[in-house]
Amino acid sequence: MEEAVVIIGAGQGGATVAATLRQLGFGQPIVLVGAEAELPYERPSLSKDILSGVRSLEDVLVQPAHFYDEHSVEVLLGTTVVGIDAKNRVVLLDNGDKLRYSACVLATGGRVRQLQGLAPSPRVHYMRTTADTQRLRAAFAESKSVVVLGAGFLGMELASTASSLGLEVTVLEAAPRVLQRSLPPLMSQWLERRAAASNIRLLMNTHKPQIDVLDDRIQITLASREQIIADLLVVAVGQEPETTIGKAAGAAISATNGGILVNAQCATSIEGLYAVGDCTSQVGANGAHVRLESWQNAVEQAKVAAAAIAGSPQFACWTPWFWTDQLGCNVQLLGNPSEEVTWFVRGDPDADSPRFVIFGADSYGNLKQVIAVNSGGELRTLRPLLEQSIACDVRALCDTNTSLRQLVKNLQSEASTPTP
């Protein structure tokens, strides 16, 4: 049996490894193995258009269905990998089959964090897969109210979609504000105002509420003794990296964040074994172990791994970029959250159809993080300033009468002009 590149995990990362290999002219066999029943699809859509029913899974496939045959990528769906024999370069499948590999890529993603001590019930939902989404969608159709546990990206999107479908929504969160790890206070407050305007009830600083899952309802008792009754509970308290197979194969795991350790080429500690996406831990600035859970990270790491496997390794670095669609707005983040910045605003956050950008700049005028609401094109325009550390007069960026594109072009041109 000819050796193939075996990709474990048929999600965003896995599909992108396969597509990139073919784009680079890699001609050897490729096998893509996925535990789910569906072709690779874009997971971010699950909490948004798929849950609301506006789009179907076919609309959000990573590659069109005919891509795999056309490019000689063998896809094994509904198939679980039970182990990797790294010494002999063999992947073992749950149906007893063995796949010999020249290179193997772990693109296993994450596993939802479960709440301990909750009895399984059709009233309790988690979200990771399209199957989860279809179950929740069906439950929404029969429900009037839902409690969402967790005000991170997923929790807020789920709350937003539920509200748009007419359900009464309560969000419980331990932190003092929504999306605390990712947003500055002014953005959290802006989202909280919008949530309130959508009749979503946000209860921050809620620690370990008592949750009772009854036959006919969910009953939550807060520290204040207030009781919240709802038809459904959706738990969105994060995920763990899915590293079972990699760990069993002997790959080194980060003690800090539990991800599979990879180098700049996405190679693990085991020869011939790579890893990409949510399951990995990569080395960030100052040697820190960093786990990035984003669409961009899965795609960019997949491209790097494919290039390494195809024999033309690249050295890529990218500015973290993330989007969320919630409460009727597209919100994009570029750069990393930082405490040591001052925030400036371009545009009017409280307009009925808001379009604005906020800039987090250090004292030298370097932009560290930029957040754009319904203004993705402007965010992209600003990217060179972050990537190339071009300092600027941030107040000038706030003048909505001037074109951001023209301002950035001028700054780039000044930055590349030698000082006399």
Place this chain on the structure above:
Amino acid sequence: MAWMKVASCDELADDEAKSVDVGELKLALFRSGSNFYATDAVCTHQYALLSEGYVEDGCVECPLHQARFNLRTGEAMCAPATKPIRVYPIKVDGGDLLVDV
């Protein structure tokens, strides 16, 4: 051949875009370098107006998820787009932009 005037050249600065309605068609017009381009207005990946995207080097990046399209051929150049956008012949006549719909 149905050439329609859709805008005047000086409505578009370099690396700028705007959307125009031509009958029932919604188009996006672009200037990049010394060339003009016309495409369908909506990204093939998800509903977003390409006229609000980022224009550079004869390509546009969708404002929602940065899917990049070649403005001359309509080809989808990067994820998450996989389907090309439709492009229309465009020409300059005096100071006017005409598109063949």
